[in-house]
Amino acid sequence: MAMVSDAPKGNFRLSMLVYDTRYRSITIQVIVLGLFIAFVAWLLMNLQANLAAKDKDISYSFLFNRAGYDIDQQLIPYTNDSTHGRALFVGLFNTLAVSIAACFAATLIGVTAGVLRLSKNWIVGRLMTVYIEVFRNVPLLLWILLAFSIFAQVMPEPKDFKVTQEMVDQGLEPPAQKIFFDSIAITNRGTNVPAPVLDRPLGSFSVLNVPINLSVLAAVAVIWGSFWVNGRIRASAKAIQEDTGFRPVTWWKSLLVLILPITALLFALGFHWDIPAFAVGESGVSKGFNFVGGISLAHSFTALFLALSIYHGTYIAEAVRAGILAISRGQTEAAYALGMRPNRTMNLIILPQALRVIVPPLISQYLNITKNSTLGMAISYLDLKGTLGGITLNQTGRELECMLLMMLIYLFLSLTISVGMNIFNNSVKLKER
Amino acid sequence: MNKSVFLGTLAATTVLSGAVFAATLDDIKARGELLCGASTGLTGFAAPDANGEYQGFDAALCKAIAAAVLGDPTKVKFVPLTGETRFTALSSGEVDVLVRNSTWTYSRDTDLKFDFVAVNYYDGQGFMVKKDLGVASAKELDGATVCIQTGTTTELNLADFFKTNNITYTPVTVVDDTEAANQYLAGACDAYTTDASGLAASRATFADPENHIILPEIVSKEPLGPVVRHGDNNWGDIVRWTYYSLLIAEEKGITKANLEEVAASTTDPEVKRLLGLEGEMGVMMGLDNAWAKNAIAVSGNYGEIFEANLGTSTAIGLARGLNALWTQGGLQYAPPVR
Numbered sequence: 049m050a051m052v053s054d055a056p057k058g059n060f061r062l063s064m065l066v067y068d069t070r071y072r073s074i075t076i077q078v079i080v081l082g083l084f085i086a087f088v089a090w091l092l093m094n095l096q097a098n099l100a101a102k103d104k105d106i107s108y109s110f111l112f113n114r115a116g117y118d119i120d121q122q123l124i125p126y127t128n129d130s131t132h133g134r135a136l137f138v139g140l141f142n143t144l145a146v147s148i149a150a151c152f153a154a155t156l157i158g159v160t161a162g163v164l165r166l167s168k169n170w171i172v173g174r175l176m177t178v179y180i181e182v183f184r185n186v187p188l189l190l191w192i193l194l195a196f197s198i199f200a201q202v203m204p205e206p207k208d209f210k211v212t213q214e215m216v217d218q219g220l221e222p223p224a225q226k227i228f229f230d231s232i233a234i235t236n237r238g239t240n241v242p243a244p245v246l247d248r249p250l251g252s253f254s255v256l257n258v259p260i261n262l263s264v265l266a267a268v269a270v271i272w273g274s275f276w277v278n279g280r281i282r283a284s285a286k287a288i289q290e291d292t293g294f295r296p297v298t299w300w301k302s303l304l305v306l307i308l309p310i311t312a313l314l315f316a317l318g319f320h321w322d323i324p325a326f327a328v329g330e331s332g333v334s335k336g337f338n339f340v341g342g343i344s345l346a347h348s349f350t351a352l353f354l355a356l357s358i359y360h361g362t363y364i365a366e367a368v369r370a371g372i373l374a375i376s377r378g379q380t381e382a383a384y385a386l387g388m389r390p391n392r393t394m395n396l397i398i399l400p401q402a403l404r405v406i407v408p409p410l411i412s413q414y415l416n417i418t419k420n421s422t423l424g425m426a427i428s429y430l431d432l433k434g435t436l437g438g439i440t441l442n443q444t445g446r447e448l449e450c451m452l453l454m455m456l457i458y459l460f461l462s463l464t465i466s467v468g469m470n471i472f473n474n475s476v477k478l479k480e481r
Numbered sequence: 482m483n484k485s486v487f488l489g490t491l492a493a494t495t496v497l498s499g500a501v502f503a504a505t506l507d508d509i510k511a512r513g514e515l516l517c518g519a520s521t522g523l524t525g526f527a528a529p530d531a532n533g534e535y536q537g538f539d540a541a542l543c544k545a546i547a548a549a550v551l552g553d554p555t556k557v558k559f560v561p562l563t564g565e566t567r568f569t570a571l572s573s574g575e576v577d578v579l580v581r582n583s584t585w586t587y588s589r590d591t592d593l594k595f596d597f598v599a600v601n602y603y604d605g606q607g608f609m610v611k612k613d614l615g616v617a618s619a620k621e622l623d624g625a626t627v628c629i630q631t632g633t634t635t636e637l638n639l640a641d642f643f644k645t646n647n648i649t650y651t652p653v654t655v656v657d658d659t660e661a662a663n664q665y666l667a668g669a670c671d672a673y674t675t676d677a678s679g680l681a682a683s684r685a686t687f688a689d690p691e692n693h694i695i696l697p698e699i700v701s702k703e704p705l706g707p708v709v710r711h712g713d714n715n716w717g718d719i720v721r722w723t724y725y726s727l728l729i730a731e732e733k734g735i736t737k738a739n740l741e742e743v744a745a746s747t748t749d750p751e752v753k754r755l756l757g758l759e760g761e762m763g764v765m766m767g768l769d770n771a772w773a774k775n776a777i778a779v780s781g782n783y784g785e786i787f788e789a790n791l792g793t794s795t796a797i798g799l800a801r802g803l804n805a806l807w808t809q810g811g812l813q814y815a816p817p818v819r
Binding site: 103201205207237344438 | 593594644
C-alpha cells in the first residue's frame with residue numbers, strides 16, 4: 049500500500065492536458081463534445097435565421113384544424129371534417145396494419161424458405177436459392193410497383209361484374225365473376241371480401257375518440273375463456289396419465305369447449321356475412337359504380353403487403369439458414385441417435401437453438417419492414433407518410449413541423465419494436481449462470 | 482482568439498444563408514439563367530416536346546420573363562415539379578418563379594408566404610368520365626371512385642362538393658397529371674377531377690378523346706397564376722408586369738409579326754412607353770428599357786399564346802371564355818403603363 053503514492057499535487061501545468069496520458073483522453077473528449085455542441089448550435093441558428101428570413105414560425109396548431117381531405121383506408125372513423133391530428137392517426141394505423149401483417153408473412157415465408165434452402169431435395173433447394181437471389185437483388189420499390197401494376201392492369205374492372213339489361217334479356221352472365229363461392233370479388237381497384245356483421249351488436253364506447261367495440265371484446269373474451277378451459281382439461285388429462293398411465297379421451301371435450309361457446313355467442317348476436325355485391329334494380333340490372341357492402345381492400349395495401357413480405361422474407365430466410373448452419377452437426381446426429389425423425393429434429397432440436405442466432409438479424413428486418421412501408425407512397429398507400437408527410441404537409445405548408453413529427457413517430461415505432469424484440473431475444477438467448 | 486474567429490464565421494454564415502432570397506433579380510443575372518418551376522408534363526400548359534424543349538401556355542410565360550430579364554428567351558431552365566413538391570421548391574429557392582397551374586388561395590398567399598402576382602388563367606374544377614359510364618352530371622357520381630392529384634386545392638374542393646351534395650366517393654390520390662391519366666384510363670377510377678383546362682389538356686393526349694366527356698359542373702373557382710416568394714417585391718413586379726405587357730400588347734393589337742413595324746411607326750404614347758421608345762420604364766425595375774418588347778417578341782401577345790397552345794384550333798380546344806380581354810367580355814385586364 050505504501051508503495052503506491054498519489055499523483056504529485058500542486059504542480060499541475062496546462063501542458064499536462066495534452067502531454068500527460070492521465071488527462072489527454074479527457075481533453076480530447078471535451079474538445080469533441082464542444083465541437084459537436086457547436087455544430088448542433090450552428091444548425092439551430094441556421095434554421096432560426098432562415099425561418100426568420102422567410103417570415104415563418106414553428107407551430108403545431110394545424111394539427112387541430114379541419115383536414116378537409118378524404119382517406120380511403122381507415123381503421124378508425126374519419127371524415128374530411130376530422131382534424132389533421134386525426135388524419136395522422138389514421139395514417140399511423142395504416143402504417144402499423146401493413147407493417148404488422150408484413151412482419152408475420154415475411155417471418156412465415158422466411159422460415160419456410162430458409163429451411164427448404166437447406167433441403168436435401170435438389171430441386172427444392174435450388175428453387176429456394178433462385179427465389180432468394182432474385183427477390184433480394186432487385187430494389188423493393190420495383191417489386192411494389194410490379195405487384196401494384198399487375199393487380200391494376202390484369203384484374204377486371206368493377207363494371208365487368210355488372211349485369212346489364214341486355215344480359216338479362218338474353219340470359220347471359222357478366223364477363224367477370226366473383227370467386228370463392230361467389231363471395232370475393234377482385235377488381236382492378238381492390239379486393240372486396242365479405243364483412244362480418246352482427247344484427248344485434250352489444251354497442252360500443254369511446255376511449256380518446258377511438259371507439260371500442262364491445263361485441264369484439266366479448267368474442268375475444270369468450271375465445272380466450274374457451275382456450276383456458278381447454279388448457280385445464282388437457283392438464284387434468286395429463287395429471288391422470290402420469291398418475292395411472294392411462295390418458296382419458298379428451299378430444300370431444302376440447303372440441304365442444306372450443307366451438308360451442310363462440311358459436312352460441314355469435315348466434316345470439318345475429319352474426320352473418322355481408323357479401324359485396326352491386327345494387328340491383330327491379331329487373332336484375334346492376335346499378336352503381338362499385339361493389340357495395342363487404343370490406344374493400346385497396347390494391348395499394350395488398351401490393352405493398354405482398355412486396356414487403358416477399359422481399360424481406362428473403363433476408364429472413366438467409367438469417368434462418370445462417371442460424372441453422374451455426375448449430376453443430378452433432379446435435380442432429382444426437383437427435384437421430386435418440387430415434388427422432390428429421391421433422392421433429394428440426395422443430396424440437398435445431399430451430400430452438402438456431403433462434404439465438406436468428407433473432408438479432410430478425411429484429412433489424414422487422415425495423416426495415418416498418419420503415420420501408422413508407423415506399424407505399426409510390427402506389428398512393430396513405431400511411432403516415434401519405435397523410436402527415438403527404439397531404440397534410442402539402443395542404444398546410446408546414447414542411448419542417450410535419451417532417452420532424454414524422455421522424456419522431458418513426459423513431460418511436462422503431463425503438464418500440466427494438467425493445468419488444470430484445471426482450472424476446474433475452475428470453476431465448478443462451479442462459480449464462 | 483480561435484474561438485472568436487470560429488463564432489464570427491458562424492455568424493457570417495448564418496447571416497449569408499438568411500440573405501440568399503433578398504435579390505432574385507441579381508441572382509438570375511449572375512446565373513445567366515431563369516429557373517422556372519413547371520409542370521412535369523401537362524400538354525398545352527407546360528410539357529416537353531419531341532426535342533425535349535418545354536412548350537405550352539405556362540412555358541411561354543417563363544420564356545417571356547427570361548427574355549424581359551436576360552434578353553434571351555432560351556435562357557430559362559424548366560424545373561419539373563409535382564403538385565406535392567412545387568411550393569417547397571419555390572420557398573427553398575430552388576426556382577425563381579413558379580408557373581404551374583397553381584391556384585391562388587388565401588392560405589397560400591398568407592400562410593405559405595407567397596405572392597400570386599397575376600392570374601394568367603381563370604379556371605374552375607371539373608370532372609371527366611368515360612362516355613360509356615352513362616353519367617351526365619357530377620351529382621350522379623354517388624359511390625364512384627375518383628382520381629385526384631394530391632397536394633392540390635382540387636383535393637379539398639372534391640371533398641366539399643360531395644359533402645354538399647350528400648353523396649359519397651372513394652378517393653384515389655395520385656402524384657401528377659400523367660399518373661392520374663394512366664390510372665383513369667386503366668379504369669382504376671370512374672372519374673378524374675382537376676381544373677377543367679387540365680382535363681381538356683389530358684383528354685387531348687388520349688388515344689380516343691371522343692370517348693371521354695367533361696361533365697358540365699364547374700365546382701370551384703381556380704384562378705391560376707405565376708407565384709413568387711414573399712420578400713422580394715421588385716422581382717414580383719417584374720413577373721407581374723411581364724405578364725401585363727403581354728396583355729397590353731393584345732389590347733393594343735401588337736403581335737409577334739407586327740412588333741417591329743409598330744415600334745417603328747406607333748404614335749400611341751402608351752405603346753411607346755411599353756416598348757421602351759419613351760421614358761425609362763424598364764430601368765425602374767432594374768431591367769433594360771426594351772424588356773416588354775423582348776417579352777412580346779418571344780411568342781407574341783397573350784391572345785397569340787393562348788390560341789397557339791390551348792385555343793380552339795389546337796387539340797385541346799378551349800374557348801377564351803373568362804380569359805378574354807376585358808374589352809371582349811372577359812376578366813383579363815392590365816393596369817396602364819405610366
